[in-house]
Amino acid sequence: MDKLSVMNAFRRIVERGSFAKAAEDLCVSPALLSREIKLLEESLGTTLLTRTTRSMSLTDAGRLYYDEATGILSAVTEVESRIRDGAGAVRGHLKVNASSSFGQTVIAPLLPRFLASYPDLRLTLSMDDRVVDMVEGGFDVSIRIRSAMPNSALITRKLGSIRQRIFASPAYIEKVGAPRDPEDIRNHRVVGFLLADHLNAWTLQGPAGKITIELDPPVRVGNSLVLRDLLINGQGIGTLPDFVSNAPEARGQLVRVLPDWELPAPEIFAVTASRLGMDTKVTAFLDHLRAALRA
Structure with missing residues (x-):
C-alpha cells in the first residue's frame, strides 16, 4: 500500500464528502477507493469513516488521521516545491517572531547584513513579549527564552544560554545603598518583570548555595527595555538578561548588585513547526543569529 497515495485519497474523500466525487477527482473507481480505505482501516485496527447509504462521517480516529495526513502531505508538497525551485536557494517569505527586547537588541542589528546576503528574501519580524501561537500566526520560526520548553508538537532547537543578574543605577546605590545580602533585597524598591516566572x-544561586526571596514589586512592567530604562533612571533594583544589560553596564549606567549572586540561566530556543526539518531561509536566519550570539 502506497501510504502517501492512500493519505491523499483519504483527504480527498473527507474534503469532498463523497467516495464518488473523490474518485472522479483522482480518476479512479469508487470501488478502488473503498478497497484502499478498508485496507487502511485494517492496517490501523480502527474505523476512520462511518458510512450509511445517505451520509458519511469521521470517527475520532478518522479526524486525527485526517489532520495528521493533511500536515504530512502539505510538508511533502513544500519540500518538493523547494527542491524544484532550486536546492539551497534562500527566497520566499520568512516570518519570525521574538520578544520585543530580544528582537530589538539582538535580531535587529543583524538584519541589514542578513537581508543584504539574500536579496530575494521577504521578511516579517513580529515582536511580542507574550508567547504567541506560531502555527496560527503563520510564523516560520519563533525565538523564545525560557528555562525549559514544554512538550509539544513543535520542534525546538537550543541556540544558547543567557545570564540573568541583578542591577541598579549608580545614583540609586549612592542614595539608598546596595543590598548587603539576598535577604536585604526585601528592604529595597524592586522593579519586576511582569511576564517573568x-x-x-x-531564586538566587551564590556562594552560600541557593536561596529564594519572596517579593512584592511595587513597580511591574511587561518589557525588559522599559525595565532597563527605569533602573538606569534610579527607580530601584531589578533583574535583566545579559543581552539587555551588557551595553548600559559597559557605559556605567548600570552596576551589578550582589555580583556573586544570579538567577538560573534561561535558554534561547528556536521553535519551528515543521516535522520535516527547517527550510533554507530558516536555516540561513538561524546561522546569522548564532553568529550574533557568539559575538
Missing part, C-alpha cells in the same frame, strides 16, 4: 520570587 520570577516576578514574585527570586
